[in-house]
Structure formats: structure tokens, C-alpha cells
Amino acid sequence: MSRFRKDPDPRFWRLNRSLEFDWRLAPYDIDQSQAHARALHRIGVLDADELAGIDAGLDRVRERIGEPGFQFEEADEDIHMAIERLLGEEIGPLAGKLHTGRSRNDQVATDIAMAVQAHSLRAMELTRAAMERLLDLAERHREWPMPGYTHLQRAQPVYLGHHLLAYFWMLSRDLLRFQATCGSAGTLPLGSGALAGVNWEIDRNALADDLGFEDISPNSIDGASNRDFVLDYISAASICAMHLSRLGSEIVIWSSSEFGFCELDESFSSGSSIMPQKVNPDSAELLRAKSPRVASDFLSLLGAMHALPLTYGKDMQEDKEPFFDAVDTIELCLDASVGMLEGIEFDRERLEAASGDEMLAATEVADLLVRKGVPFREAHGIVGGLVREALQRGIALSELDEEELRGHSEHLDREFYEALKRQSALDSKRIEGGTGATALAAQIEGARQALSAAGERVDAERS
Numbered sequence: 001m002s003r004f005r006k007d008p009d010p011r012f013w014r015l016n017r018s019l020e021f022d023w024r025l026a027p028y029d030i031d032q033s034q035a036h037a038r039a040l041h042r043i044g045v046l047d048a049d050e051l052a053g054i055d056a057g058l059d060r061v062r063e064r065i066g067e068p069g070f071q072f073e074e075a076d077e078d079i080h081m082a083i084e085r086l087l088g089e090e091i092g093p094l095a096g097k098l099h100t101g102r103s104r105n106d107q108v109a110t111d112i113a114m115a116v117q118a119h120s121l122r123a124m125e126l127t128r129a130a131m132e133r134l135l136d137l138a139e140r141h142r143e144w145p146m147p148g149y150t151h152l153q154r155a156q157p158v159y160l161g162h163h164l165l166a167y168f169w170m171l172s173r174d175l176l177r178f179q180a181t182c183g184s185a186g187t188l189p190l191g192s193g194a195l196a197g198v199n200w201e202i203d204r205n206a207l208a209d210d211l212g213f214e215d216i217s218p219n220s221i222d223g224a225s226n227r228d229f230v231l232d233y234i235s236a237a238s239i240c241a242m243h244l245s246r247l248g249s250e251i252v253i254w255s256s257s258e259f260g261f262c263e264l265d266e267s268f269s270s271g272s273s274i275m276p277q278k279v280n281p282d283s284a285e286l287l288r289a290k291s292p293r294v295a296s297d298f299l300s301l302l303g304a305m306h307a308l309p310l311t312y313g314k315d316m317q318e319d320k321e322p323f324f325d326a327v328d329t330i331e332l333c334l335d336a337s338v339g340m341l342e343g344i345e346f347d348r349e350r351l352e353a354a355s356g357d358e359m360l361a362a363t364e365v366a367d368l369l370v371r372k373g374v375p376f377r378e379a380h381g382i383v384g385g386l387v388r389e390a391l392q393r394g395i396a397l398s399e400l401d402e403e404e405l406r407g408h409s410e411h412l413d414r415e416f417y418e419a420l421k422r423q424s425a426l427d428s429k430r431i432e433g434g435t436g437a438t439a440l441a442a443q444i445e446g447a448r449q450a451l452s453a454a455g456e457r458v459d460a461e462r463s
Contacts, residue, residue, distance in 0.1 A: 013077075016077065016314070017077055017078070018077070018078045018079075018317050018320065019072055019076050019077065019078050019079060019082060021320050021321050021324060022078050022079045022080075022320050023072070023079050023082075024079075024115070024320075024324055025079050025080075025108075025111040025112065025115060025320070026062075026065050026079050026083065027062070028110075028111045028112075028114040028115055028118075029079055029080055029083055029107070029111050030058050030061060030062050030083060031114070031211065032107065032110050032111060032114065032190065032211060033054075033058055033083070033087075033098060034054075034055055034058050035207060035210040035211050036098065036101070036102055036190065036207070037051055037054045037055060037058075037098060038051065038210060039101075039202045039203060039206065039207045039210070040097070040098075040100055040101060040200075040202070042202075042203060042206065043200060043201060043202060043203070045097070045100050045101070045200065046097060050094060050097065053091050053094055054087070054091065054094065054095070054097070054098055056091075057087050057090040057091040057094075057095065058083075058087060060090050061083055061086045061087055061090060064086060065083075065086070073085070080104055080107055080108065080111075084098070084099070100200065101191075101193075101198045101199070101200035101202055102190065102193070102198070103192075103193045103194040103198070103224070105192070105193070105194045105195070105224045105311070105312045106189045106190050106191065106192040106193055106194075106223060106224050107190070108316075109189035109190075109192070109223065109224060109226065109227075110188065110189050110190040110211075112227075112230060112319060112320065112323070113185045113186075113187070113188070113189060113213075113229055114185075114211065115323070116181060116182075116185035116229050116230060116232075116233050116323070117182050117185045117186065117212070119233065119327045119331070120178045120179070120181040120182040120185065120233055120236075120461075121178075121182060121458070121461045121462060122331060123174075123178040123236070123237065123240070123330060123331065123334065124175050124178045124179060124182075124454075124457065124458050124461060125458055126331060126334035126335055126338070127171050127174050127175045127178065127240065127334060127454075128175060128451070128454045128455060128458055129334070129335075129338045130171055130334055130337050130338050130341070131168050131171045131172060131175070131450075131451055131454060132451060133337075133338050133341040133342060134164050134165065134167050134168040134171070134341065135165070135168055135444070135447050135448065135451055137161075137164050137341060137344070138160075138161040138162075138164040138165045138168065138444060138447070139161065139444055140161075141159070141160040141161045141164065141346060142159060142160075142161035142162075142437075142440055142441075142444065143159060143161070143437070144159060144160040144161065144346065144348055144351055144352075145157050145158070145159060145160070145351065145352055145355040145356075145422055145426060146158060146159070146160045146163065146261065146351040146352075146354065146355050147351075147354045147355045147357065147360060148163065148435075152253075154354070154357055154359070154360055155360065156360050156363060156425060157355040157360050157361075157422050157425050157426055157435075158355075158426070158435040159426065159435050159437075159440055160346060160351060161440060161444070162435040162440050162443070165440075165443060165444070165447055167243065167246075167247050168447055168450075169447075169450075170243040170246075171240070171243060172450050172454065173239075174236065174239060174240040174243060175454050175457065176457075177232075177235070177236035177239065177240070178233075178236050178240075179457050179461060180232065180236075181229060181232040181233045181236050182461050183214070184228060184229040184232045185229035185232070185233070186213050186214035186215060187213065187214070187215045187216065187217050187223075187226075187229075188204060188207065188208040188211065188213035188215065188216045188217060188223075189217050189223040189224060189226065190204070190207060190211075191204040191207065191216065191217075191220070191223070192217055192220040192221075192223030192224040193220060193224070194224065194311070194312065195220060195221050195224050195225075195310075195311035195312065196220055196221075197220040204216040221310055221311050224311050224312055225308075225310050225311045225312060225316070227301070227305055227316060227319050230301060230319050230323050231298065231301055231302060231305070233323065233326065233327075234294065234297050234298040234301060234322060234323060234326045235298055237294050237297075237298075237326045237327075237329070237330040238291075238294045238295045238297070238298045238326075240330055240334070241290055241291040241293075241294040241295070241329065241330055241333060242291050242295070244287045244290075244291065244333050244334070244337055245287055245288045245289075245290070245291035247284075247287065247337065248283075248284040248285065248286070248287025248288045249284070249287075249288050251264065251281055251284035251340075251344070252281050252284045252285055252288070255281045255284070259350070259354075260347055260350045261346060261347055261350055261351055261354070262344055262345060262346045262347065263279075263344070263345050263347070264279075264281050264283065264284065264340060264343065264344055265340075265342075265343025265344065265345075266279070267339075267343060268281075268282075268283040268284075268336075268339060268340045268343060269281055269282060269283070270282045283336055283339075283340045284340065286333075286336075287333055287336070287337065290329050290332075290333050293325070293329055294325075294326050294329050294330060297322035297323070297325050297326040297329075298322070298326070300318065300321075300322040301318065301319055301322045301323070304316065304318040304319070305319075355422055356422050358396050358397045358398055358420045359387065359397065360422070360425065361397075361419055361420045361421070361422070361424070361425045362383050362386075362387060363425075364419040364420070364424060364425045364428060365379075365383045365386070365397075365416060365419050365420070366379040366380050366382075366383045367379075367419075367428075368415055368416065368419045369382060369383070369409065369411050369412070372411040373411070374409070374411055382408050382409045382412075385408050386400065386405075386408055389404075389408075397420055398417055398420050402414070
């Protein structure tokens with residue numbers, strides 16, 4: 001008998017129905033149901049023939065759902081009830097035995113945990129592919145000088161390879177976050193029941209092994225109500241999308257006529273509908289725009305879970321739409337980033353010309369004075385005076401003669417002109433992690449090792 005005293009209002013039915021977005025849990029729900037059937041067989045709830053019947057029936061349900069043009073029924077509330085209905089069509093009343101020892105609460109929690117694990121692994125694979133592409137670009141452009149920026153103002157010369165590796169290291173942290181999400185989703189909720197556990201002594205550890213979980217939830221209330229692993233995934237995706245937005249933003253700037261540092265392949269660009277001379281970096285622009293979308297997915301779920309009393313509220317149905325939206329967005333952005341970077345071309349002459357501005361060597365001159373015993377704050381002021389004079393007179397720093405230099409400081413001599421050279425500024429950054437050639441070579445070797453370790457992490461999660 002229905003628990004409703006009368007049929008639900010169609011408006012409530014539409015509000016309550018989740019099949020439009022949770023249908024993507026179908027393969028996980030079927031895998032889980034087959035494992036649950038095996039667990040019920042181990043404690044004698046199902047005999048061997050019943051287990052075989054349920055297992056075969058679920059296989060046929062899987063096939064039916066996967067057929068082109070398959071349609072769920074309007075009365076299907078969610079994917080779990082739809083699969084139960086389809087199983088009943090295949091094997092009759094025996095399908096009703098499958099729900100023994102399981103609540104829809106722990107069933108849903110287990111399905112979404114399995115989905116998080118699968119998509120965390122996929123994100124790791126895509127992130128590693130982007131890291132590999134960035135490392136390749138960095139190695140091929142390791143000796144190409146370019147201006148580094150702060151506040152979008154030219155600051156100091158760096159090597160393009162050094163700059164590109166900054167994104168490599170960002171993504172390396174993203175990969176670790178997605179791996180950590182695999183771990184946080186690796187605790188099995190099944191067996192928690194609605195909130196208090198179930199009345200059947202199912203071997204949860206065997207069930208966890210069967211489904212590929214590392215552990216079981218130690219508290220049934222927490223097991224049924226936990227969605228931290230979904231938040232962990234969307235948080236990792238949000239940070240990763242933010243990193244890609246920074247890469248996209250720089251490519252938009254660098255590919256502009258004003259900079260001319262790079263050009264995207266036509267397959268990742270578009271033309272103007274009215275101006276035939278324009279090539280627009282749409283792929284990079286979309287990397288910028290997608291980032292807030294993933295961040296809003298995180299806030300949507302965080303808001304749904306905020307102040308939610310234990311154990312379960314229908315509010316928790318709102319975990320799936322932001323999760324799958326984040327999945328689709330970050331997987332698309334990572335995949336597109338790899339393709340975009342495969343066809344990018346850099347303009348060495350434009351980069352070199354922009355990095356040859358003598359003003360970028362101002363810090364080198366300040367450090368030269370420090371080596372001669374001038375306190376850095378005082379040296380900073382002296383160089384600031386030199387820069388102001390050169391700008392006021394409309395000349396380069398190297399056009400100041402020695403007498404003019406001595407007017408600013410008795411410590412300035414011919415070494416001043418050496419310090420202004422771009423190569424001098426680049427070679428002086430020998431510190432570990434710096435842009436100097438020796439430090440960059442060591443960094444590239446470290447990146448190769450990190451990429452290899454990332455591959456091992458991916459392989460470990462696959463297994």
C-alpha cells in the first residue's frame with residue numbers, strides 16, 4: 001500500500017523525480033546490486049538459483065538500458081526504482097528479494113561513491129595528459145626568453161619553458177587532489193541501511209572487496225549521510241578549472257595583436273562573423289568562463305548540505321546535478337586543453353623583443369649595488385632614480401653615461417651596463433626553482449620524474 005493517503009500531486013512528482021539526472025548512475029547501481037546479491041547469497045538469503053537469476057536479470061537490464069532509443073517510463077521516480085522495475089519485468093517477484101538488507105539511502109550513497117571514484121580516475125588521466133603536453137612544450141622552449149609579469153606589467157625576463165612549467169606544477173597538485181578524492185570515496189556506505197544499519201549480518205568487508213572499496217564506514221549514520229567525497233571531487237575540479245582559467249587567460253592575452261606571443265591552431269579558434277581578418281581564441285576564452293561554473297557547483301552542494309540534520313534529507317538528492325555538471329565540465333576542459341596545447345605556436349622574435357626591455361633588469365642593478373655593500377632599500381631608491389631619469393629624458397638606461405651614473409651613486413661603474421643585458425638577468429637566477437638555465441634543467445628533470453610518478457599514481461588507482 002502506498003504511504004501516501006492519495007496520489008502525489010503532479011507538481012510534487014516533478015519536483016521529487018530525479019531520473020533526468022541520476023540515470024547516469026545506472027552502471028554503478030547494477031554493479032552494486034549484483035555484488036549485494038552475492039552478499040545475500042553468502043548469508044543464505046538467496047540460494048544459488050536465485051542468485052543466478054538475479055545476476056542474469058541485471059545483465060539483461062544493463063543491456064536494455066544501453067540499447068539505442070531506450071526510454072524510461074514516466075512513472076520511474078529515480079534510476080534505482082527504474083532498475084528494480086526493469087528487473088521485475090525480467091525475473092518476476094524474485095526481484096523483490098534484492099532489496100533485503102539495503103535501504104535506498106545507503107544504495108544511493110554507494111552508487112555516487114562509485115561514480116566519484118571512476119571520474120576521479122578519469123580526471124587523473126586527463127590531468128596527466130595535460131602535464132605531459134606542458135612538459136613537452138617547456139622542453140622545446142626551454143631557452144626562449146620572454147618577459148615575466150606582475151600586475152600584467154613587464155617585470156623580469158624568464159624563459160618560456162620556465163613559465164610553462166608553472167602550469168605543469170599546478171596540474172601536478174590537481175592530480176594529487178583527484179587521487180585524494182579517490183581515497184575519500186573509497187569507504188563503503190552499503191550496510192548502513194537508512195541510518196541504523198541493517199538486520200542482516202552481511203559481510204561488509206567482503207562486499208567492499210567485491211566492489212573495489214578500500215574500507216567500510218565505521219558509523220552507519222555517517223555512512224548514510226556522508227557526501228564529503230562528492231564535495232572533495234567538485235572542490236578538486238574547481239581548483240583545477242581555476243588553474244586552466246589562468247592558462248586560458250594568458251593564451252588570450254598572448255595571442256592578441258598587441259602581444260603576438262603565440263597563435264592557436266585554427267581547429268581551436270574561430271573566425272569573426274563580420275571581420276574576416278580576425279582569429280578568435282575561443283577555446284582559451286571558454287577555459288576562463290567555465291571555471292566559475294564548476295565553483296558554483298561546489299557552492300550548490302555545500303549549500304544543500306549546510307546545516308542538514310542527520311541522517312538523511314531529500315536535500316541530498318541535490319548532490320548529483322552539481323556533481324555531474326562538474327564532471328562534464330572539467331573533463332571537457334582538460335581534454336580540450338591538451339588539444340589546444342598540441343597546436344599552439346610561439347613567436348620567438350616577439351618574445352625576445354619584449355624581453356629585451358632594459359627596464360626589466362632594474363632588480364639586477366639593485367642587486368649589483370647590494371654586492372658592493374649598499375643596503376637593498378637604499379639600492380632600490382637609487383635604481384628608481386635612474387629609471388625616472390631615463391623615462392623623463394626618453395632614453396634607455398644604457399644610454400646614461402658613467403658620469404651620470406656616478407651622480408646617482410659612487411658605486412655605479414661599467415658593471416652597470418653588463419647587468420642590463422637580458423642574458424645576465426636570466427643567468428643570475430641560479431637558485432633552485434629559478435629561471436636560470438641550470439636551475440631550469442634541474443626543474444625539467446624533476447618534472448619528468450613527477451610525470452612518471454603521476455603515471456604510477458594513475459596505474460595504482462586503475463588497479
